[in-house]
Amino acid sequence: MASQPDVRLATLLDLPNLTPTKSALDAKYDTYQNPLNSRYCSGEMKYIFSPRNRFSTWRELWVFLAESEKELGLDISDEAIEQMREAMQIQDYEFETAAIEEKRRRHDVMAHVHTYGLAAPAAAGIIHWGATSCYVTDNADLMFLRDALDIVLPKLAAVIQRLSVFAKEYRDLPCLGYTHGQAAQLVTVGKRATIWIEDLLDDLHNLEHARDRLLSKFRGVKGTTGTQASFLAIFKGDHAKVKKLDELVTEKSGFVAASRSTTQTYSRKIDVDVIHALSSFGCTAERVGGDIRHLAMFKELEEPFEADQIGSSAMAYKRNPMRSERLCSLGRNLSNISGAAEQTYKSQWLERSLDDSAIRRITLPESFLCADACLILLNNISSGLVVNKAVIKQRIDLELPFMATENVIMAMVDKGYSRQDTHEEIRVLSHQAGAVVKQEGKANDLIERIRRTAFFEPVLGNLEALTDPSTFIGRSPEIVDEVIEFDVRPALEKYEVQIGRIADAVGELKV
Known part of the structure; x- marks a missing residue:
């Protein structure tokens, strides 16, 4: 990823018919803003898919190509390379050009x-030598996918760590379990959290696998239809040099x-696999958010609920789960993006089509922006869950x-x-107690009915132990311990330093 400048220029110059003017920049309040960009996401994720990073990365790839071609004997001057390196970060005025x-x-x-050639005139004649447009567009996209995954993974690991601390704290606090939406056998608050943790661990492993595979799927230097014919011509039929050129550029690009x-492009199957992993995480985000809402x-x-937060404009007493509702909304959107990636891959014709x-x-940036937004929410929610014992x-x-x-x-x-x-005997007393609860709105008095029934006299001395909630939770505390020890710890070990940094930042988040 190209270095991020200390500027805050918002630009819409991806469009070919837009020239930046003061009025255009001033008109942001009259122009649709993508809420992922304007409301929900981190600056680091937005920068990856920004015009500045995109076009600076193109230049970086042109430098890698020129350097490698020079190393393999092509007539490219030191001055040309030096000028290209110095101008690798695109400047504000160059967007207009x-x-x-x-x-x-x-x-x-x-x-x-053309614009890069103006900034590096000694290199103007050799920039993009032998390449097709997809050399920069596709290789840059692969670099963006890699860098975006590098942002997503530690944030996801931090969520798992926070939920693990929560699960450990409440490992033995009994609570109602629910099946079919009805009260069922007791679990513990911590045990329920491990269900979320296990699913998030699956997401972590899926995304790690996608990143590891991505690192061996660079497009590299392949030419117009993937035959490397233009480079073979440049190197006078020397196949070894063409192969070496591909290897050098791939290595310089960090793959x-x-x-x-x-x-002409990298296989859009790669997009499918990466977005599948993100969309699967979106499903988890909605599932966790739904549980918290219930x-x-x-x-x-x-x-978490901040001191000055307003739950409802009309009902001042309300404490709505707005973060979890937003999490569900964003997770639902993310889980649906995979369909667009699948259709795009299936619709490609032969060596390439521009559809x-x-x-x-839209789909590549928005899938990561949406995942980033979900992770910001999950980190914030998991940092301050309130248990009403x-x-x-x-x-x-x-x-x-x-x-x-x-x-x-x-x-x-x-x-x-x-x-x-x-x-x-139990059936009769249970129906009587159930009628009191459901029809009279009173407390459940089944245990007292049992105490007053002579039939149960043999077990009355042990009745308190038979109704102790802690005897109904099975191995819930042990399951929490085992999940943390054998699943969470090994998975998060590599993220330890990054989790610490994220933990320091989460307290400052206003979501």
Whole structure:
């Protein structure tokens, strides 16, 4: 990734018919702004897909090409290389020059070849020597995918780390489990968090795999249809030099290897695989956000809420789970982007067709911007989850007597009583208690009914132990410990330093 300048110039100069003027820059409040860019994402992610980074990376690739061609014997002067290096970072005024040239030529790459040549006149005749447009556009896109994954992965690791701390803290706090949306056997607050952690770990591994594979799939120096014919001509039929040129540029660009066979472009299958991993993470984001919203509805769990935050313009008492709702919304959008990548790959014709261009300008940046937004939210939410223990206990007290009936039945059988007879006694008392809860709105008094029934006298001395919530959570605490020790720790070890930096920054986030 080209170095990021200390400027804050927002430019729309990707369009061939736009010349930057003061009025154009002043009109930002009259022009649609993508909310991913204006509201939700980090500056570092937005910079990767910015015009400045795009065109500076093109120049970087032209430098790599010229350097490598010179190393292999082509007549390129030291002065040309030096001027190219000095002008590698595109300057503000050059955007206007390139926009005017693109409007004239209707070709973005040639417009920037011309603009770069003005900044490095000694190199004007050798910039882009032997290359096709996709040398810069496609190789740059692969570099952006790599660099964007390098931002996503540590942020995801930080979310997993935060949730692991949360899970450890509440590893043995019983709470209602739910199946079919109904109260079921108890789990713990920490155990439920490990479900989210396991899914996020899968996302981490998927994205790591996508990045590792990407590093060996550089497009490199392949020519117009992937045959390297132009470079073979330049090097007078020397196949070894053409292969070496490809290797040199690939290495300078920070990749392990290049694809052996490409068309004019790198295979759009690569986009599919990367965006699949991102879209899968989007599904996880919506799932986690949905769980938190349900628990907030029950008042068991709440996301962070700032001192001056307003939950509702009309209802001042409300504490809406707006971060989790936004997370669900963005996660849903991210999970749907994979379809566009699939359709683009399937629609390519033979050695190339340009119907992939406009859609990839949207799907590639937006998939990463959306993932970045989800990760900012997840880091913020997981940094301040509020557990309402009193509400959790209240909800357990409402349901646990019914769940404890199996323990009571087993204890009676252990004392020599008939299971069927005990079941019938419990059934009658349970329906009576259920009517009190549902029709009269009172507390669940099933345990008191059992205490007052002579039939259950053999187990009354042990009734408190039979209804202790901690006896209903199974191995939940141990599962939390095992997930953290055997799944989380090995996966996050490589991100330890980056997680620390993110932890320092999250406290300052206003989401």
